[in-house]
Amino acid sequence: MSGTGIKALLFDLGNVLVNFDHWIAVKKLVPLSGKSPPEIYSLFFDSGLTQLFEESKISPEEFFAKVKEVVGVSMSYAAFLRIYNDIFFQTEENRLVYSLVRQLKNKYQVGLISNINILHFEFLQHAICVFDAFDFLITSCAIGAVKPKPQIYQAALRASGALPQEAFYVDDRIELINAARALGMRAYVYKGLAQLEKDLAECGIT
CATH class of the missing domain: 1.10.150 (DNA polymerase; domain 1)
Known part of the structure; x- marks a missing residue:
């Protein structure tokens, strides 16, 4: 856990680690x-x-x-x-975020929270290797609830063993960030790697 009390780092998948169109x-x-x-x-x-x-x-x-x-x-x-x-592709920035997540995994519990169906989940397991960067995967197709429903965020908190205020979360959609904040999580809108690094640093995460 960091000096600021962050225990778990939670990341969205789409347009953060893997882009889609x-x-x-x-x-x-x-x-x-x-x-x-x-x-x-x-x-x-x-x-x-x-x-x-x-x-x-x-x-x-x-x-x-x-x-x-x-x-x-x-x-x-x-x-x-x-x-x-x-519909999926990776940019150089996606790959750099992936590398950052792998580094952070050495110090923190790192998890994925994704709205994803079983076909896309199984495809990405083989086509674009990003899931190995995480300690645990929380997917809507496994939980039976999509973001912004609270159940999916709560499942991630249970998996990490973190309280809401001990969880850092990043997502590219503001409405999903707002849902996480409503639960007490420290949530930030993804606006690129440089901003992500600033948001992490703001929470004392290096």
Whole structure:
């Protein structure tokens, strides 16, 4: 634990350690669907369907069937997976954040809190190696709750053995940061590696 009482460091995954862009998948679905890109995005990624899947309320097969129905496409499951998983990429900054997390793991309990479905989780386990930087992984698909629901943050606190005020959390979305702060966590919006290092230093974390 640091001199400022921080015991656990908790990190978001998307657009912190791994970037993603849903529009990559949308553009590949356009010629198969006949719908416009904004229509596909709204029906696919901006509906309750994604949250249901991220909370494991529906199976991968049910999710696939529903996507085909609402987007209006006919394709094999394998073809769908290729498109659906091809949204992730890493920048040099992502890799530097990953290296920083690995270093911090030597001194602190380090955990991941991510809204992620089982298909993307399994894909990233093999495609982009970042999960090994963490002592524990708290995912919405395992917990059955997405951020900003308190259950997922509370699961991370239990896994770390830290009280809310002993936990540092970083996420790129302000509404998810606000939810963590409401529980008493020391939470910061991710605005790049340089700002992350400043936020860590502010909490006495080196």
